[in-house]
Amino acid sequence: MISAANEFKDKTNFVHQMWQTDFTYFEIIGWGWYYLSTVIDDFSRYIVHWELCETMKAEDVQRTIDRAVKKAGLRKEQMPKLLSDNGSCYTARETITFAAALGIVSKFTPARSPQSNGMAEALVKTFKRDYVFCNDRPYAETAMEQLSGWFEDYNENAPHKALRMLSPREFIRSLQDVECPV
Numbered sequence: 068m069i070s071a072a073n074e075f076k077d078k079t080n081f082v083h084q085m086w087q088t089d090f091t092y093f094e095i096i097g098w099g100w101y102y103l104s105t106v107i108d109d110f111s112r113y114i115v116h117w118e119l120c121e122t123m124k125a126e127d128v129q130r131t132i133d134r135a136v137k138k139a140g141l142r143k144e145q146m147p148k149l150l151s152d153n154g155s156c157y158t159a160r161e162t163i164t165f166a167a168a169l170g171i172v173s174k175f176t177p178a179r180s181p182q183s184n185g186m187a188e189a190l191v192k193t194f195k196r197d198y199v200f201c202n203d204r205p206y207a208e209t210a211m212e213q214l215s216g217w218f219e220d221y222n223e224n225a226p227h228k229a230l231r232m233l234s235p236r237e238f239i240r241s242l243q244d245v246e247c248p249v
Contacts, residue, residue, distance in 0.1 A: 081110040082108055082110050082111050082113070082239060082242075083108060083115075083139055083141060083145065083147050084109070084110060084147055084148070085108075085109035085110070085147055085148045085149075085150060086106050086107065086108055086109060086115060086135070086147045086148070086149050086150070087106075087107050087109055087149075087150045087151070087187035088104065088105065088106045088107070088128070088131070088132070088149060088150070088151045088157070088187060089104075089105060089151065089152065089187035089188060089190070089191055090102050090103065090104050090105075090120075090123050090154065090156070091103050091105075091191040091194070091195065092123075093195065093199050095210040098210065101119055101120065101121060102119070102120040102121070102122065102123045102127070103117060103118070103119055103120070103194075103214075104117065104118045104119075104120055104123075104127055104128060104131040105117045105118075105131075105187065105190060105191075105194075106131060106132065106135040106149075107187055107190050108147075108235070109147075109150070111230070111235050111238055111239050112190075112227050112229070112230060112235045112238075113222055113235035113236065113239065114190070114218050114221060114222055114235070115135045115138060115139055116131060116134050116135035116138050117131075117214070117218055118130060118131040118134065119211070119214060123154070123156055124156055125155075125156045125159035125161045125162045126161075127156065128156045128157060128159075128162050129161070129162055129165045129166075132149065132162075132165070132166060132169070132171065133165075133169070136169055136171075143169065143170040144170065146169060146170035146171045146172075147171065148171070148172045148173075148174050149166060149171050149172070149173050149174065150174045150175070150176065150187075151173070151174075151175060151176070151187075152175070152176050153175050153176065153178055157173070157175065158175065193221075193225075194217070194221070197225075198213075198217040198220075198221075199217075221234075221235070222234065222235050222236050223235075223236050223237075
């Protein structure tokens with residue numbers, strides 16, 4: 068018989084194995100339309116890093132990936148695979164080369180199949196529904212402060228059905244707290 072403790076004991080090894088990335092856009096009143104680039108951990112749904120960008124170019128993706136790697140504190144031999152859609156900023160030779168130099172293997176969804184990047188797409192939908200559309204974004208400074216708080220709230224408080232109704236951070240902590248009963 069496998070206990071719940073044993074079931075999750077080695078699953079902390081799955082964090083940072085696969086990341087998904089995507090862009091979305093929204094208007095910051097008085098500032099214009101901006102793009103939001105995110106990197107989310109496939110296993111824990113933890114938002115590793117986000118970046119507000121004026122454009123949706125390869126260098127924006129590269130900056131987001133670089134900062135996510137630094138934030139996660141990963142060494143070259145620990146690099147995750149990175150799943151994205153087939154947007155030109157992700158499939159650009161410069162982006163693939165940049166990721167490979169870090170030790171990241173780039174993976175792409177099948178053409179015209181955004182649901183294959185479902186976790187990143189779900190994050191975009193949730194983020195817009197639960198944070199962007201129900202809050203004012205009148206000034207750039209306010210929007211930037213709100214973004215930080217929104218992502219902190221998502222990582223710390225937003226329950227996920229697939230994570231046993233825990234937030235991403237709670238889920239990760241629960242895996243680290245599990246002790247083998249043997």
